Amino acid sequence: MSGPHEGEAELPRGRLARTPPSSTSTSVSSGAACEHEDRARRRSISVKLRETNQAGQYILTADDAELLQEVLRDNLLLEKSGASAKRPFLFRDLQFTRQRSAFDRQNPSFSSSQFHGFFTLFWLGVALMLVKVAANNWRTYGTPFGTTEIIELMLSRDVLVLGITDFILCWSTLFCLGLQRVILRGYLDWSGFGWVIQNLYKKRDLLKGRLKRLEGYSSHDSVSSSQSSPPSAIVSEIANLRKQNRQRSSTEFKSIHATRDTDHLLVLSETIENGTALGPAQMVSLKGLLTKEIELLFEGLHGQFSKNSQYPRNLTVGNFCEFITLPTLVYELEYPRTERIDWAYVAEKVVATFATIFVMIVVSQYWIYPVVMRTLDMKDQGLTVQQRLQEFPWVLSDLLFPFMMEYLLAFYVIWECVLNALAEITRFADRGFYADWWNSVSWDQFARDWNRPVHNFLLRHVYHSTISSFHLSRVSASLVTFFLSACVHELIMLCIFRRLRGYLLFLQMTQLPLVSLSRTRLMRGRRLMGNIFFWLGIFTGPSLLCSLYLII
Incomplete structure (x- = not known):
């Protein structure tokens, strides 16, 4: 026809x-x-x-x-x-379900957590750090704010x-x-x-x-x-097949696609x-x-x-x-939506946002900016790449702790403060913007738990789409998803440093063999070891990346 x-x-x-x-x-x-x-x-x-x-x-x-x-x-x-x-x-x-983020004070499980004291300790340590920086600035410059190159650099750009x-x-x-x-x-x-x-x-x-x-x-x-009819050939065929497949699990039928x-x-x-x-x-x-x-x-x-x-x-x-x-x-x-907007909660998150950004500026001004200027001076003096590489370990060690601090603060300000404030204003009830990524034992677990909004987008529109549209295998779909994510992150680094180096793309793609390593007999079931390797990567990754862009 x-x-x-x-x-x-x-x-x-x-x-x-x-x-x-x-x-x-x-x-x-x-x-x-x-x-x-x-x-x-x-x-x-x-x-x-x-x-x-x-x-x-x-x-x-x-x-x-x-x-x-x-x-x-x-x-x-x-x-x-x-x-x-x-x-x-x-x-x-x-x-999407109604839920609170892990560090939200309105989350009952957080307020009753056995580790709540460590959260208090962290912010107490941050406050004492600010006091120390302000005292040093007062002694050196006569003002608790010291120099403001970072703020001037931010405002000098066309905001x-x-x-x-x-x-x-x-x-x-x-x-x-x-x-x-x-x-x-x-x-x-x-x-x-x-x-x-x-x-x-x-x-x-x-x-x-x-x-x-x-x-x-x-x-x-x-x-x-209502009258009885003789069974057709297809009915007999189905009856025979049903006898042959009596032991077949019903899960086989449940897996049939809609x-x-x-x-x-x-x-x-x-x-x-x-x-x-x-x-x-x-x-x-x-x-x-x-x-x-x-x-x-x-x-x-x-x-x-x-x-x-x-x-x-x-x-x-x-x-x-x-x-x-x-x-x-x-x-x-x-x-899922909330019934009303808690404006006191919004005000709390807005204040926390600007306060955390202020702490990040202090860390950048006091610990990161001097290291960056030192590497720029080396380039202005005409030092070769080989000579600059001799300073690489020292630059890396100087950036380890401040970059770890910036990493944690950036996570808190974006996924806890900004997104929760926006969610409260829009009455968005699903506050699961992150999971307990700090307990990750592998990099694929970290990729799922660190940034849930982006993970959900990549899961549905990249991972599942490549399987359904291009009929890729799970391994190939994971490779495409990681590669696309790495390319977008490398584009961000290109906008920041105005140089295409591929360092971030390479580091992100190395997560795939590390994921495979975590599934081997050597690492399977060893959660403590997996978490140690994860934190070593988080601790060294940001500072290593920045050091490469500064030195080379």
Whole structure:
């Protein structure tokens, strides 16, 4: 046939992205699941359901008779196993929930933690450090603030241009809203991972149409369906297969992907030229499967907490503006929200933000700036690279502790102060911006826990997308994800130092063999050793990176 016409359906050639249900792990199923994934990439087929001369029976036909047998077997066995009664929607690879960040004073687990005293000790030490610096400045310069080269350097740059650039860069993403609306109206096709939502939307509507047609058939044969009909060949085949597979675990059925089930249900609803009779009992089963599948697809098209937020009603400027202000990089139709804004909490986080930035400026001015100027003097004096490398160990040792301090303060000001303040203003209830990364025993654990917003973005839009769209393996997808992240970080270093060296890119890519090392028999289960190696890397990495850019 040249194409689908009245009573026929052309099945989509794409498939849903295969995503594991957990957001905290980058592993995906293998083995039998890969077999299901390969089957899901079959060519599209046109199918049809038509009446026979015998009342209460219909002809279910398709171009590929073997595929039809497989479709009926899988779906009806799935129904009999009970796995289809409550099947999760696998596209939701992460869930937003109400939670507080680890160092938030409003987090009950933090206030009752046995390590709460170390948090107090840290900030007490920071306060004493500021007192010491102020005393030394008073003795040397006659003022507690000392010199202000760092502040002058920050303000000498065109801050206004930077702000305007960031504003334009942020709101340029409004282009995505226009693109989505154009795709919705059918002017453009989305051939990558992003077609998932449109695919769900179209399949749900198509299934509703098939279900109405089946209901029409059932009402037409309401009298004859009560009469017993001889079992068809396909029913006998399914019975035999069920006996052969009685020991098969129900988890095999649970791993079948939602889109594959949807495609199979579309095949069941209409087929072409195979001559298989579908009895009244199977019609009832088919309608039940269609109804459940429609509910599953509808789950992917509405918000997590209510039915009001539903695609495509979310394609508005207001919805986009709301998303752009939320402290998350992953778009959802709906997020958990708080009931009100605690402005006292916002004020606390704002004060903490500026206070922490002030401490970072003091550390940079007092301990980092003199080292930087010393390396610049070496270059001005015409010292060769070999001569400068002789000073490399001393520069590295001078930067170890101040850079470790800056690293911890940068983490606190961004992920604890800024993001929590923004979350409170926007009533964003999921404050899981980081996990206990300080307990990491491997670099992949650190990558997941250090920066949750970026990790979630890379997990969904890079890692899962490369697997679903380009059919990469887990190892290859991890490599692509790490490489993309390293390239973006290297771009940042290029903007700061205005030199392309690749040091940061190289250091980030070395995390991959270190991840493999952590999974060997030598390191597996040795959490203390893994945590020691992790902290050695965190302690030396930032200062090593800066020293390389300064010396070479």
